[in-house]
Amino acid sequence: MKSISAGSAGVLVASTLLASSLLALSLAAAPALAQKKYDPGASDTEILIGQTNPYSGALSSYATQGRVQDAYYRMINEQGGVNGRKIKLITLDDGYSPPRTVEQHRKMVEDDKVLAIIGTMGTPTNSAIVKYMNAKKVPHIFLATGASKWGNPAENPWTMGWYPTYRTEGIIYGKYILENIKDAKIGVLYQNDDYGKDFVNGLKAGLGDKAKTMIVKEVTYETSDPTVDSQIVTLKGSGANVFFSATTNKFAAQAIRKAYDIDWKPIQFLVNNASSIATVLTPAGLDKSTGIISTAYLKDPNDPQFANDEGIKWYRDFMKKYYPDGDVNDPQNQIGVSIAQTTVQMLKQAGDNLTRENIRKQAASLKDLELPLLLPGIRLNTGPQNYFPITQQQMIKFDGKSWVRFGNVLSGS
Template identity: 60%
Template sequence: MRGYAGNLVAVAALGLLAVCANAAHAEKKYDPGASDTEIKIGNIMPYSGPASAYAVIGKTEAAYFDKINAEGGINGRKIKFITYDDAYSPPKAIEQARKLVEDDGVLLIFQPLGTPSNSAIHKYMNVKKVPQLFVATGATKWGDPKHFPWTMGWQPNYQSEGRIYARYILDHLPNAKIAVFWQNDDAGKDQVKGLRDGLGGKANMIIADKSYEVSDPSVDSQIVALHDSGADTFFSWAAPKGSAQAIRKVGELGWKPRFFLANVSASVAGVLKPAGLQNAKGIISTAYLKDPTDPTWKDDPGVKAWRAFMDKYYPTGNQSDQNNVYGYAVAQTLVQVLKQCGDDLTRENVMRQAANLKDLSVDVLLPGIKINTSPDDFFPIEQMQLMKFDGATWHLFGDVITGEVGHQATH
């Protein structure tokens, strides 16, 4: 009889343990910015100033979160997206980051745009232990979990992109004489480093380079000097306005180099049209997202889903602007991270889940390109494909190329 009673006590104790375990499992954990009903997300964009061509990214993201909220939110919680203008000015970015963290009490700052602005808030975000997540810049320093565990990039980093071009040049243009036009900040320096590193022992193929400041009203003198260098291959690593001016000036000079254009400035609507489509014909760039102006994707389910979203939630958005595809893809990535967080909406868990994305594919990534992260890999996308502009649309060619930094690029 005692054995039976003992068993009952044991069973009851086990039952109690199970209840405690379930309660612990069901316990909701929140940091500032999260509750049973809401997730507050901060954002900083250049809605004005010299990089305002990127402002549509913030508008697309806001529209995507409207869509998520209309469909019931994330695990029952609505997203409150608070986005501020920093005019692409580092001091203003610091002011807006403080406002978001200290006054608005956001859970994280998502997709703050620009290398200078993110550099300005980099230390602050890490001291405050607030995620600076999926920053909208490809500088390589956003992938340094050891020193900056609260900051993560999203798009392929600039050094990867530089290595991918170098691979193409070594394979197809081994005698090229290269002139490089670059933005005088971490972004431009990174891209040039990737190209040099990728060329390796052949880096002396670069015979001239000129930098410019994003605030420069004109870049004509730099382009003229590069034209006069005798180069037959030209690289433009500049923000949209600088790239559009460079393309136009190359055209005006009647210069016909093999022209490579940074992915961040490959927007038909934002760069190539203002530069003059006739001047942009033949330009080579890289892609990791589908381009809705490319007839290849006319019936693609992912692009169709994006178009339906644009029609309903952002009808004034330009459907030939690649930045609107980018904003959609990165917003989808954040939604996946927040879904994975479940009821543990702490800043620490946000970073843990962001560093645990496995072969994630979002609607508009090119086939074969997947998002992967780990606790020691904060570079979500490291693959790209080359594309060429025919005067109307971009056309992909070649294979998907990996340009991992620290690894030799492989096909």
């Protein structure tokens, strides 16, 4: 048996007492150091978030975003959730009707008591609730709209978009037309709300001083209109040889088809938000859509270049298992997944501080976030004064089968 001398025993006792004191201090400090902070919608086991989507009405094809986000959170929950908590998504139908959007969000904030509103669809719909959300100080973030108004932290600090802004995209088109199309006479069709106007304002900014002379005709439509056939006839009559279509899915398809049917053959520019092969170009007719120019910030699952891409492989597997009814080739599903991935990253950063203020702070603290479905070189960055997560895009042209990228990644700044 090993003996311990008196001196050693004294040192041992002193050491034991010191260790005991340090342990007691650490235990006393532990609750303060590990204290969890919760606002309504958060607990040790759950994070409750909400949104609306147009599950009914003319824009119902966009509502797949809500379905795919729900599927993604289900996958995350099966993997253990975020920091041990399961994500619960309330996604309600507003029919793309602003009054209904207001009603549904009041319910989620005041009755369901969600922690945050994440991914609500639409420019006019979000416009109807932005003052309410900021007055209530509830995060109103990663919105499925590219209106530039969502990047104004001084006026609406609780509101942030996710898409590249429509104005940014419009600027890219304007610059391209100015530099590449000689004697352009531009006819414009746009949705008569903030969504359409943002694109047109960007187009004019990109054209600069030439906008007044190059744009020969502007026509609008309402989302309640049955068709845009008469508007396309008017644009053809204006003598326009360039067609800028700031539309949504249903009306984009109608415009493409009508232009073809009346033998109007302008160079066509179609906004990214309505560039789906599955829900726009196929209904319009792939042969009628050949040559259309748009922009992209997401990888195209049909692009041979991405045939062996790890992000696309993962996405196909995910869709097959968690959302088999969803169309892999519909970019709205890619957007929905990417918004959900951005949300999960933000929640990871928030840790155990699940207050609305910290959610807002973390949404504005994304640094070079790479997502598997974004084009190479495009990353998400936000800051206290930067509420525009994505600012880059690349030009694409439809060849009758798929979108073909050309040129470099561009910024609309």
